[in-house]
Amino acid sequence: MLVAGGGFAGAYVARLLGERGATIVSPDNFMLFTPLLPEAASGTLEPRHTVVPLRAMCPDADLLLGSLTAVDLEARTATVETDAGQQLVHWDELVLALGAVPRAVPAGALSFKSLSEAIHLRNHVLRELEAADAELDDTARRERLTFVFVGAGYAGVEALAELSDLTDDALRFYPRLREVPRRWVLVDAAPKILPEIPSRLGEYAARELEARGVEIHVGTTLASSTDREAVLGDGTHIATRTLVWTAGVLPHPLLRELGVPLDERGRVVVDELLRVRDHVWALGDCARVPNRKADHPDPPTCQHALRQARRLAKNLSGDPQPYGYRMLGQVATLGRYKGIADVLGLRLRGFPGWFVTRSYHLYQLPLTSRKLRVVVDWTVALLFKRDVVELGTFPLSEGH
Ligand SMILES: Cc1cc2nc3c(=O)[nH]c(=O)nc-3n(C[C@H](O)[C@H](O)[C@H](O)COP(=O)(O)OP(=O)(O)OC[C@H]3O[C@@H](n4cnc5c(N)ncnc54)[C@H](O)[C@@H]3O)c2cc1C
Known part of the structure; x- marks a missing residue:
């Protein structure tokens, strides 16, 4: 069994297949737990704690570190580019879980999808505070304290909220900037924010x-x-020096070359068993997944990828049943002690919303050791003021 992609969907399928065994092909040896990425950017969490090692998460699976580059559906082989060269892998069942990629990032914009991009964005925002502090011209200062986020999905909304919290906290060290107005702008082509979520969470977050x-x-x-x-x-x-691009992701472009059926958006079309054709399956953000308990295909969320993975692991283990999942609610963090939750008709905000959101993310996070590390980070964040140091820009000294 070959699982292409070690993100939310692929990693969970491989984990849930257990001793049935799978080979995961992934360019990274970890699964990025995206709901925690905005907190890595704001410094509430140690960035390393937002990823889960695939070898620990899926102890029965084999990991082939590399990128899938081609598939032969008839011969049932896959070509994988690894650091040790190209490998031809034979599979009996193929699971496509390649996720999505950002649309072309516009000129002057920063992307926010990976761990390194989250750290880069944090560094950039802290640099802008330093630059604003050094500026003598008031217009230039305002420009440096203006932050524009294009794309109001989870990534954009949560990253904006977390980073605005970070700057509010950091400003205690910048007395000259306290009176300079800060401007945070959120832009989306859809008529409301969090457009992919079919719930009231978007209106609630906007308020x-x-x-x-x-x-x-x-x-x-x-x-x-x-x-x-x-x-x-x-x-x-x-006028701004910080433009963050979290708008519009596209299903992985490789899908177009695999000879599998695609919908108008480029997502793999699957049936209610999550099957593309005999011996080929797909799920997560790269697939258009019909949900028999909803009147629309699944939105691109972790919650849905996880439920699809549970069903697919069972379908691959000889208990094929149609996929269906009724969403119980949605949650989002909006900074320290601030969150929103729309769960079972109950709407929570502020501290209760934040608490429910955190508990939910912790529950979803695999591995007890990871959960404990995150709880320790959160506890430290409760006791101490936020760390406002830049990371990752320390140059290597000569000779190292
Ligand atoms: C910053 C951010 C915050 C988010 N916050 C939330 C949230 O709070 N709640 C929520 O429900 N959803 C959230 N989402 C959406 C959620 O992350 C996705 O819906 C979910 O990750 C989809 O899982 P996936 O496995 O389909 O894709 P991914 O998790 O993106 O995984 C795809 C995997 O495929 C791998 N891959 C790519 N190319 C190849 C190749 N050629 N060969 C092999 N492997 C390859 C990638 O490395 C990656 O590991 C967020 C997304 C982002 C970017």
Whole structure:
């Protein structure tokens, strides 16, 4: 059994297949637990604790570190590019879990999808505070304290909320900047934020963010950008040095070369058993998954990828049943002690919303050792003020 992709969907399928055994092909030896990435960016969590080692998470699986580059559906082989060269792998069943990739990142923008990008964004924001502090010109200071996020899905909403919290906390060290207005702008082409979530969470999050002074521009896109300015489709010009691109992901481009059926958005079409064709299966963000308990295909969320993985592992183990999952609710963090949850019709905000969100993420996080590390980080964050040090920019000294 070959599982292509060690993200949320692929890693859970391999874990749940247990002793049935699987080979995971993944360019990284870890699964990125994306719901915790914004907290890695804001410094609440140690970045390393937001990833789970695949070899520990899936002890019965084999890991082949590399990228799938081609598949022969008739011969049932896959070509994998590894550090040790190209390998031809034979499979009896193939699971496609390649996820999505960001659309082309516009000029002057930063992407936010991987751990290194989260650390880079944190460093960039802290650098802007330093630069604003050093600026003598008031207009330039305001420009450096203006942060624009394009894409109001989970990544954009949570990253904006966490980083605005980080700057609020950091400003205690910058007395000259306290009176300079800060501007946080969230942009999305959809008519509301968190558009992929079919629940009231988006409206709820919008009210919370607006109450904090975040400017929300929905129903418009980024028309053009430079490293000094973002221009929106509605004609708004925003002078900024920080443009974060979390808009629009595309299903993995390799899917187009595999000869599997795709929908108009480029997602693999699967039936209710999550099957593409005989011996080929797909799930997660790269697939269009029909849900018999909902009137629309699944949105691209961890919650759905996990439920699909549970069903697929059973289907591959000889108990094929149609996939169906009724969403019980959705949660999101909006910074330290601030969260929103819409669970079983109950809407929570502030500390209770944050507590429910955290508990839910902790419950989903695999491995007790990972859970404990995260709990320790959160406990330390409760007791101490936020760390505002830049990471990853220490140059290697000569001779090292
Ligand atoms: C910053 C961020 C925050 C998010 N927050 C939330 C949240 O709070 N709640 C929520 O429900 N959802 C959230 N999401 C969405 C969620 O992460 C996705 O829906 C989920 O990860 C989908 O799982 P997946 O396995 O399909 O894709 P991914 O998790 O993206 O995994 C795809 C995997 O395929 C691998 N891969 C790529 N190319 C190849 C190749 N050629 N060969 C082999 N492997 C390859 C990648 O390395 C990756 O490991 C967030 C997403 C982001 C980016």
